Amino acid sequence: MSAEDLVEVRVHGRGGQGAVLAVTLAAEVAFRNGYYPQAFPFFGAERRGAPVAAFLRYSSSPLMPRCRISEPDCVVVFDPLSLPAETFLAGLKENGLLLLNSTGENLTAELKTSPENKVYAVDAAHIAAGCGLIFSGEPLISSVMLGALVRVLQLAPQEIFSKALLGKFPRYEGENLAGAERGFLEVKEVLKDAIFR
C-alpha cells in the first residue's frame, strides 16, 4: 500500500490572507470525501503582510511522506502581482495546475510554464467584495480561493464541499460560505497567451 494517487499543493499568500485557513479547510473537504489529508503551514514565524506558504497533501492511503512540498502538483497564488513568478512556479510539475487570484487579464508577468500546465483564474477580490467579505478595506479572499481550489483539484463534488465547511469558518460564516461557493462556480481555465502577455 503506497500513496499512488498522492496530490501535493502549495499555496502562496501573505500573512493574514488566510492561506493556512484555506489549506486546513481543503483538508477538511478531502477528509469528508474519503481522503487522508495533511495540511500544514510554512515552518517559521508568520508576520502579517509578509509572504507565506501553506501546504496540502492528500491521498487515498495514509502512507504519505511527511516533509515539505518542493514539487507540487498544484500551485495556488493569492496575490500574483506581489511575488516574482519564478518563486511561485518553483518545482511545479510539468503537468501541474496553477490557480491564480486574477481577473484573467491583469497579469503581465512572463510566466514560463510547461505546455502541459493548466492555468486557472478566479477573480477572488471581486467575488469577496460581492459577498461582503471586506474588512478594514481589504477583501478577504481565503474562502473564495478555497472554493476555486476544490474545483480545480476535483477534490469533492459541490454538495460534499458545502457540507464539509459548515461550522468551520471561525468568523463570518454566511459570507464565507457564499464566497466559497462562488469561487467553486466561477473559477475558469484561462488561455495562457491571454494573460501572460
Add this chain to the structure above:
Amino acid sequence: MKSKLLNGNEAAALAVKLARAQVVCAYPITPQTSLVESIAGMCARGDFPGEFVNVESEYSALAYTIGASYAGARAFTATSSQGLAYMHELLHWAAGARLPIVMVNASRALGAPWSLEPDQLDSLAQRDTGWLQFYCADVQEILDTIIFSFRLVEETGIPCMVVYDGFVLSHTHEVVELPGQEQADAFLPAPPGRTALRTDRPQNIQAVTDYRYVSRVLQRRHRDMLKVPALIQSLAQEYADIFGRNYPLVETYRWEGAKWEETEAVIVAVGSAAQTVKSALPSFSGQGDKMGLLRIRLFRPLPKKEIISLLAQPRIKKVVIIDRDLSAGTGGIFAQELRAVLQGSPFQGDIYELNLAGGVDLTPNLLHRGLAALDRGGDDDGSGIIWGVDLQ
C-alpha cells in the same frame, strides 16, 4: 469515538483535557504556543477540568508544575527548545523527587543561531535527567501517548516527556480519532491525590543528605527505569483494549507482502521522519536490498532487549541510523545509543549514520541520495557521517 481534523498541538491539548489534568502551567514558545493557547482558551470558556496558570518563564512553569505535583495534583506543562533548556535544573529535581508530571516538548533547534527548525537536540540533551521520553510519529500518536503517559507516570513515579517534531507534527492537521471521555476515564483512574505537603505534619522534604542515601536513591531510580518497558507493554495492551490502538516500544515496518524476517537492511528513524521512510520503502524494493524500517518510539529507557532481538540477526547486514540532532564532535545521538546497544550483541553488520542536524527535511529524494551515498562512505572528516545538508 469520532474522527476530527486536528493538528499536533490541538490534539495534545485535547489529550490533556481528556486526562483530566488538574494543573497546567506553561509559558508559550514557538512551535508549542498554540498548545498553550488551546488549553488557555478551553479554560476561559469553562471547558477544561483543571486550572491554567500563566507565568513569566519556562523555569517558573516547571517550578509551579513541580509544586502542584508535590501537592498531589495531576500536572502538565509544555515547551520547546530554549524553553526546555531553561528548565534543565528542575527536570532533574522532578525526576529525583519522583513526581508524576507529564510534559510535551515540540522539537525545535537550539540557538545560536535562532532557528525554528525541528532539530531534536533540545530533548535529547535532557536524556540523563531521569525522565521517560517518547518520540511520536503522527498526530494520533501524540494524543494517545499523552493520555497513556499520565497513567504511566502515576504508576511509576517517573515523569514523562512526550516529544513531537515542531511544525511537522505540531502544526500539521490530519485526521485523528478523538476518544470519548468515558474511554479516557476507563484507562486513567481519578488522580490519586497523594500529597507530599501536609499542613498537619510540617516537614522538610528532600533535605540535605549524604552519599549513602543518594546512591541508594539513584540505584533505585535506575532499577525502576529498567522495569518500565515491560510495564509499558502491559499498559499498551490495556490501552489497545479500550482505544483500539496498540503502540509498541519500537515499531518495525516493511511494505505490503514483505516480512521482517527477510529484512537484510534496516533504516532506523525517529518521530515523523519514520513515515517518510515508510512511504519511500516500496521504491527501494527493486534494488536488491531487502529493506525495513525500525522506529524508536521509547528513548528513555531505551528498550535494549527489543532492539537487539530485532537487529542482531545474521541476515541483517546494514543498519542506517537517521539522526536529526548532533553531539558535535561525536555524531548523532541515536547513532551513539544504538552503537552502544549493539556492541557485544551478535550483530555483525555495518552501521551508517545519516545526519539531518539543524532540521534538514527528510524527503524521499534525500533518502534515496543518502542510501546511494552509503557505498561511497561518509564524510572524509573522519566521522564517517553522511550529512543530509550535503545531499540537498
